[in-house]
Amino acid sequence: MVNYRYLGNSGLKVSEITYGNWVTHGSQVGDADAIATVHRALDLGITSFDTADVYANTAAETVLGKAIAGQRRESLEIFTKVYMPIGPKGPNDVGLSRKHIMEGINGSLKRLGTDYVELYQAHRYDYETPLEETMQAFADLVRQGKALYIGVSEWTAEQLREGHALAKDLGFQLISNQPQYSMLWRVIEGKVVPTSEELGISQIVWSPMAQGVLSGKYLPGRPVPAGSRATDEKFGASVIKRLLSDDVLAAVQKLKPVADEAGLTMPQLAIAWVLQNPNVAAALVGASRPEQLDETVKASGVTLDQGTMAAIDDAVGEVAVTDPEETYSASPKSRPVDRLRA
Known part of the structure; x- marks a missing residue:
């Protein structure tokens, strides 16, 4: 079963393995399989579910709504997001204007x-x-009671600080940030995490398995597996491309004996690694089949000893991206017209 952690400086607990439905519900996975996977997540103790209005252009939210229908609402923690272009993608169908936020929450x-x-x-x-x-x-x-708590995604340290101050002045808390974070993408460690710890903001991290690269299924010098995310030009190939260099893939293969020694699979090791960071409240995971979650949740509650953490750094530290300046490129300087974002 899954452990729970407080989200930021609040009384809200979330499951440290949180189910996310980016690129699956409403697109890659049929509704019946998606609903069965959500129900399996609930059986395993996952109570937190993350989605966004932009996922499958609102269809992912609809599928999640069907999946949780009939469940005890008070036993769930539902997260969604606003900003990316949705609907017909008109000039006000994107961004964080008052108009788009108010219309966005009602639609969600x-x-x-x-x-x-x-x-x-x-x-x-x-x-x-x-x-x-x-x-x-x-x-x-x-x-109005439509949102109990407010969070952000991929904000810089300075943006978090300014947003936190305004929230405090307005009488509510900014309690979370949702950045990309994995053994291979550590850019939040330099500025975002220390600022968040100071302000009482937790991280809900996406892509803890680096788009599947940390599963070890991509091998250096070999074609990518058929049907993998790297072959899907619509849902993920462009995101994963930068991770498929031979030096990165060779480094990842060095994690196999580390995982074996820890008694974990490589995906479990990757998820357990992000959860070692005390500022991380939850790791987002996806699944296309219910049985995939049976192994994923075994990463919950795992403590990696110092030797294991050092061995991970020895294996992939040289290929990991750590530059804090990368956090400044996550948000586009002008509103996107249409782009796939996690």
């Missing part, structure tokens, strides 16, 4: 079949909207 609640979400997240930072406008809209949603 309808699709999810609920009156509120535990966590509503700014999917990126919006350089084209005054931050005061964005935070005031979030404050109003909290007061």
